[in-house]
Amino acid sequence: MNQNEHKNIKTGINNNQIIELCRELGQKFVSRAAKYDVEGSFPVENFDDLKEAGLLGIMIPTEYGGMGADFLTYTRALEQLSKGDASTGLTFNMHNIAVGSLSELQIDGIGGTREERMKGFITWVYDQSIKEKKIFASASSEPGIGAHFSKLKTTYNRVDGGFVINGVKNWVSMAGYADYYVVAARVADSESETPAVSFLVVDKENPNARVEFTWDVLGMRATSTNPVYFEDCFVPTEALFLGSEGMALYKIARxxxxxxxxxxxxxxxxxxxxxxxxxxxxxxxxxxxxxxxxxxxxxxxxxxxxxxxxxxxxxxxxxxxxxxxxxxxxxxxxxxxxxxxxxxxxxxxxxxxxxxxxxxxxxxxxxxxxxxxxxxxxxxxxxxxxxxxxxxxxxxxxxxxxxxxxxxxxxx
Ligand SMILES: Cc1cc2nc3c(=O)[nH]c(=O)nc-3n(C[C@H](O)[C@H](O)[C@H](O)COP(=O)(O)OP(=O)(O)OC[C@H]3O[C@@H](n4cnc5c(N)ncnc54)[C@H](O)[C@@H]3O)c2cc1C
CATH class of the missing domain: 1.20.140.10 (Butyryl-CoA Dehydrogenase, subunit A, domain 3)
Structure with a gap:
């Protein structure tokens, strides 16, 4: 079977149809793009359309009810959406940075509680994206550090029942709009050159995650890319991305x-x-x-x-x-x-x-x-x-x- 004819049994859509769907949505976004850009407002209606079309699950495998796109289909689909409104395309990509990386993992056979933890986490992210239509934002970059993961200043401490995060992320696209922030942080008190960097998922409603709306820039004005402050921000054990500590830097390099x-x-x-x-x-x-x-x-x-x-x-x-x-x-x-x-x-x-x-x-x-x-x-x-x-x-x-x-x- 040609890979573009590969059909998602649950959503009934193949790779060419995913690209076509995004082309149609991109055309719809064209008429809204100028207004969002001038106002610097978040493209809420565009995201309502993406949700409605089931595109929050574009990368999620078909057996979980997603569209099961591969990276080539994804790139071409994103091109179409961004032709209509690049701010929407850019922020949609932030959601997929978190979700898409999960879809490629081979965890069957790892065995034991580690495999169970990973599968539990993945199923939760998929359900949140597909059934609850929740959006994940990527909170990595920091003032003076950019996205250099080995130099991050944001830390987390292990405490009973979870972790406590402290730090500032100054470039969080969809801040105030996304449902979850995927926060990159290093374990506190590590002096290592390649510190244990982990991702922790913080609920938007967490009282210790505070957004400051300051985004007023040259381009990509409709991305709501704003600083988020995590101040003694507690998250439960289940918030640990993939249930594994310290893998982020290695995974990113490989x-x-x-x-x-x-x-x-x-x-x-x-x-x-x-x-x-x-x-x-x-x-x-x-x-x-x-x-x-x-x-x-x-x-x-x-x-x-x-x-x-x-x-x-x-x-x-x-x-x-x-x-x-x-x-x-x-x-x-x-x-x-x-x-x-x-x-x-x-x-x-x-x-x-x-x-x-x-x-x-x-x-x-x-x-x-x-x-x-x-x-x-x-x-x-x-x-x-x-x-x-x-x-x-x-x-x-x-x-x-x-x-x-x-x-x-x-x-x-
Ligand atoms: C529209 C937009 C949306 C974004 N959304 C997000 C988001 O959702 N989440 C997120 O985490 N981040 C996001 N970012 C941030 C982005 O990922 C980068 O981290 C950020 O643009 C880098 O910022 P910087 O130029 O200040 O830092 P740097 O990358 O540190 O660069 C600063 C300067 O230092 C130079 N430099 C860097 N390293 C060295 C070195 N070793 N030696 C000499 N010179 C060096 C660079 O060339 C550059 O001139 C977004 C950025 C933009 C523009």
Whole structure:
């Protein structure tokens, strides 16, 4: 059976249909994107649509009632959603960073109480996502630390019945909207170079998790990315992600595709939307003083051809990387491909949106048109993990044969 014909028995949807569903939703998001961007408000209606469509379970295996998408399908689906509204795509990806990483685990046969704990946790996350339609946010980055997991200052202490978290996360997308924060923290009092970093799930209603609404930025304005303060924040034992302490840093180093590659679909979506807008615009905008559309000018055709070549090269690299993750997750080839794609797509965005504005002309910086928003949003790609410089560092090290499955050899 062709992998795109693989059907989810419970939801009755195959991989191509998932992408098509996201394309339709993305088109619906287009009309709302400008308003959310201007207001800097969270795209609540878009998330209602994602919930309604069952997309909170996009990565959840079919036997649990999810859509069972693979990483390639996910990347392409995210591209479609982000073409409509990149803030929605980016925040939707944060939910899937938590949920999607679970769907790839092979835990049958681990045995004993550890396997039971892991299965119990996974079933809970799946039920929360599918039945309760709850959203998980990723709370890792810290002031002055960014997303460098080995340097985190947020700590947790083991206490009777659970853990107590203390620290600040200053870049939590969906803060105030998501139902749960997945908080990365290091065990208190560890001096190790590769500390035991764990993830702990904090309920939004926890009285000791306080959001400060300060987000007012250049692009990705509708993501509600705000600081959350965890002050003597108690969580029960069951809040420990996967029921296992200390695995986070190793898992991220070995399989960085969720933390790095999830963004690829988002920023590719902005590039695709930019190109489509530019082509349509140039078909109607006339050469000054004539009735001839700019699209008939050979210099314009040449420029558009050049941008097409850059976009398609990046798209191929992005899809190929996602395919490698689908087929051979965590292998050096897949990890290198994901960093390569992240670099390409993050660097293309600012260049392509800038060239599109230059080619289409001054009117397109108007807020009535989406191009100026794409320009601002595309700038954010290279700031997110792995930054463009970190991607190059990773690729260069890998080319020299360094074993990048060791956290100490990575940028984390
Ligand atoms: C729109 C948006 C949404 C986000 N959402 C989330 C979210 O939901 N959850 C989350 O956890 N995070 C989120 N982040 C944060 C993101 O993951 C990064 O952590 C953050 O963008 C990095 O911030 P920074 O540039 O201050 O830090 P850094 O990555 O530390 O970079 C600061 C500067 O230092 C340089 N630098 C870094 N390391 C070194 C080094 N070793 N030597 C020399 N120079 C170095 C970098 O190149 C850069 O110039 C979001 C970011 C954005 C833009």
């Amino acid at each position: 399989e960085p595709h969720w933390l790095v590659g999830g963004y690829n679909g988002v920023y590719l979506g902005i590039c695709s939307a930019t190109f489509e807008f530019m082509v349509e615009y140039l078909k109607t905008k006339k050469i000054p003083g004539t009735q001839t559309p700019l699209s008939e000018d050979s210099r314009i055709q040449h420029k558009v051809g050049e941008l097409y070549a850059q976009l398609e090269a990046t798209r191929r690299v992005t899809y190929d990387a996602a395919r490698l993750v689908t087929e051979r997750p965590g292998t050096p080839e897949a990890n290198m491909a994901i960093h390569h794609a992240k670099f390409m797509v993050s660097e293309l965005g600012p260049r392509l949106t800038s060239e599109a504005i230059r080619t289409c002309g001054g009117s397109t910086i108007s807020r009535r048109m989406p191009l100026e928003r794409y320009f601002r949003e595309a700038r954010c790609g290279g700031l997110m993990p792995a930054t463009s410089d970190e991607c190059l560092f990773y690729l260069g090290k890998a080319a020299f044969g360094t074993d990048l499955s060791k956290p100490s050899e990575t940028y984390w």
